[in-house]
Amino acid sequence: MKTFFKALGNVFKKPVTTKYPFEQTFIPDDYRGLIGFDENLCIWCRRCEMVCPPGAIVFSQDMEGKQTYHFNRAVCIYCGECVRACPKEGAIFQTAEPAPCALKAENINNGWNKLFDEALASREAYAAEKKRKAAEKAAADKAAAAKKEEENKSGN
Amino acid sequence: MGRQYEIPIGAQHISLLEPLHFKFTTENEKIVATEANVYYVHRGIEQACCSKFKFRQVSFVVGRVCGLCSISHTTAYSQVAEKLLKIEIPLRAKYLRMLVIELDRIHSHLLCLSHVAENSGFEALFMKTMQYREFSMELLEAVCGNRIQYDFSIVGGVARDLKPQVAQSILERLKKFIPQLDELMDIYKNNWTLSLKNKGAGAITKEDAMRLNVVGPFARAAGLAIDVRNETEDLLPWKEVGFEMITETSGDVYARNMVRLRELYVSIRIIENIINGLPESALITETKAFPDGEATVRLEAPRGELFYYAKGNKTQILERLKIKAPTFSNVAAMAEAFTGNEYGSAPAIIASYDPCLSCTAR
Numbered sequence: 001m002k003t004f005f006k007a008l009g010n011v012f013k014k015p016v017t018t019k020y021p022f023e024q025t026f027i028p029d030d031y032r033g034l035i036g037f038d039e040n041l042c043i044w045c046r047r048c049e050m051v052c053p054p055g056a057i058v059f060s061q062d063m064e065g066k067q068t069y070h071f072n073r074a075v076c077i078y079c080g081e082c083v084r085a086c087p088k089e090g091a092i093f094q095t096a097e098p099a100p101c102a103l104k105a106e107n108i109n110n111g112w113n114k115l116f117d118e119a120l121a122s123r124e125a126y127a128a129e130k131k132r133k134a135a136e137k138a139a140a141d142k143a144a145a146a147k148k149e150e151e152n153k154s155g156n
Numbered sequence: 157m158g159r160q161y162e163i164p165i166g167a168q169h170i171s172l173l174e175p176l177h178f179k180f181t182t183e184n185e186k187i188v189a190t191e192a193n194v195y196y197v198h199r200g201i202e203q204a205c206c207s208k209f210k211f212r213q214v215s216f217v218v219g220r221v222c223g224l225c226s227i228s229h230t231t232a233y234s235q236v237a238e239k240l241l242k243i244e245i246p247l248r249a250k251y252l253r254m255l256v257i258e259l260d261r262i263h264s265h266l267l268c269l270s271h272v273a274e275n276s277g278f279e280a281l282f283m284k285t286m287q288y289r290e291f292s293m294e295l296l297e298a299v300c301g302n303r304i305q306y307d308f309s310i311v312g313g314v315a316r317d318l319k320p321q322v323a324q325s326i327l328e329r330l331k332k333f334i335p336q337l338d339e340l341m342d343i344y345k346n347n348w349t350l351s352l353k354n355k356g357a358g359a360i361t362k363e364d365a366m367r368l369n370v371v372g373p374f375a376r377a378a379g380l381a382i383d384v385r386n387e388t389e390d391l392l393p394w395k396e397v398g399f400e401m402i403t404e405t406s407g408d409v410y411a412r413n414m415v416r417l418r419e420l421y422v423s424i425r426i427i428e429n430i431i432n433g434l435p436e437s438a439l440i441t442e443t444k445a446f447p448d449g450e451a452t453v454r455l456e457a458p459r460g461e462l463f464y465y466a467k468g469n470k471t472q473i474l475e476r477l478k479i480k481a482p483t484f485s486n487v488a489a490m491a492e493a494f495t496g497n498e499y500g501s502a503p504a505i506i507a508s509y510d511p512c513l514s515c516t517a518r
Contacts, residue, residue: 007280016287026294030316032301053213079216079307080315 032078033097037069041091048082048092057082060119061126070119072112073099160188163499167196171275171503174513178491178506182499190491194483197517202477210472211237211447212311219305221479222515224267227253227260227306228457229479229515232464234309235391235455240447240468241311246437249313254392255430256299256308257455258423259326263292264458265373265416265423268510269344272413275503276353281343288336291329298322313440323431330424337420344413351410358505359408360493368489372460372482373415374509378407384456391453397429398422409501409508446470457482459510481515 018025035057044067049057056076059067078094086092102108166177175196181189201221205214215237219230231253238245270285293303299322300306308315344350360370365378375382381403385394402418404411447468455462460482467476490509494502 010280016290026297028298028301028322030301030319031297032307051210051212053209053216077216077305077307078302081213081216081310084310084315 027096027098029096031096031098032080033095034073034099035071035076035078035082036093036095037071038091038093039069041088042069043088043091045087047085047087051081051085053077053079053081055116058116058119059123060115061123063126063129065126065130070115072108074102074108075112159183165502165506167193172506173271174511176506176511176513178494178502180494180499180502185499187494187497187499187502190494192487192491194487194511194513195517197514199518201518202479205477206474211240211468211474214474214477215310216307218477218479219307221518222481222512223304224264224512225260225457225459225462225515226304227256227300227308228455228462230307230309231257232453232455232457232462233466233477234311236451236453236464236466237311237447239451239453240449240466241443241445243312243441243443243445245313245441246439247435248437249439250392251397251430251434252314252318252439253309254394254397255318255427256296256306258426258430259292259296259299260306261423261458262420263289263296264510265420266292268458268507269340269413269416271507272354272409272504273344273350275507276350276409278347278350281347281350284343285340288333288340291333295322295326295329298325310440312443313438317439318431318434323434327428327431330427334424337417337424341417344417353501353504354409354413354508356406357409357497357501358493358508359406360489361407362405364492365407365489368492369485370460370489371485372457372510373412373419374460374486374489376402377404377411377415379403379405382461384454384461388454391455394426397426397433399426409504412508446472447474459483459512459515460485479515479518481512481518483509483512483516486511487516 044059046059049059054075054077056072058070060070061067076099078099080094082092083094160181160183163180163182164177165180166172167175177193177196179191179193180187201217205217209217215230215233218233219226221229266285266289270282270289273279273285274282296306297303299316299318300308301316360374360378362379365375365380370378370380371382381401383399383401385392385399386401389395400422402415402422404414447466448470450465450467453464455464462482463478463480465476465478466474469475486509490506490511494505497505
């Protein structure tokens, strides 16, 4: 009976819920939000990519060896593991800003999978090119050394 | 003997929150036999942890096993990985882990209680309990930065520190919560309507509970004093922060409600003790070792004993990870406890088990 009267009293109370779009809900100061990246500070060690549990960070590389950072906010779980792994303070950091929704035009899933594979392929291509150049250079050096030796021999 | 009917409930049903299937054989509304099927949500998490993810990443993967006891899973995995790496974590990290586990227990127990009320047909109490539960979600968000997937424990320690103003707000909110909890206790204990569906329903004896290997509040309601917090001292110092065993004797839905409500008082006391006596030390032990050998860990999740087994082979990828969730231990007793009850009480009984099928089927 007591509960019944209490329940009746609730009719005259204000609702406890927050009217969300018009009123902001509770967000703590150090909310785990979007991951930020500072290109000028980065030392391109790719440690953040290695530790990321869902694989939301990937670096692509062009033929000159310049790396580009890619981040997918829909794959990211906002755990902050990349920030902890980063050896250079401030190069990668966590903000308190919630991630915006993805639009269909962004093609955030399939587009990301394609980008991820392309990024890995671009790095492999750069590594292969580097290896080829190194081999070429080694061969040229060897040839030059052999020529020099021959010259020395003929000189004697 | 009357005619027997078979009534299925689940895997999708209005009074079930989880993909769980029960097949009741009933005789004049009385349940005489029950079959349970719990494997509807297999996600292959154990296999993924042993093939795709490195051992430091696995603590984030197992956090996604369950939404409610996320911190129990991450902590249990972190502990088992620390055993494999043979490292000792800082004392402050241990205390912070216990703090978040207890906050998590508050919100998990209140959720379970609210669903018992809802499935017993007491919608207003459901809303009231959910209203009082909101503070624990906000506190968890303030401590961990996220409402559900906490990602708080990592291998070697904890990810974030507790700020002094957050600690202060936890104490203030808990002080406000205690009269609300007293009010809930009064309703769950003395309300006549609720007692019709809860007293004597889904009862299990102490002997049966022991025979069927029941864990968690389900066992403690039957008078079986099992709690991992009482048994282990090596990984987390529970007794130091004022743990106390709660048991009831009747083993029915009412007793389970009482165990959960009384455990909330213990949790509140533990949290207050932790915040008042938080030791100063580093948060994380760094190591470059790789997991090697075998280890097991037991941890008291809100639903009972959580068991982790891991085997490493000196590489980044674990060789085997086994998770045994509390609900899995309880399935046999769940089917048993229905016998002799009215079919109409079944939803309330199911809710009082607090089943977590995402944990069980992984």
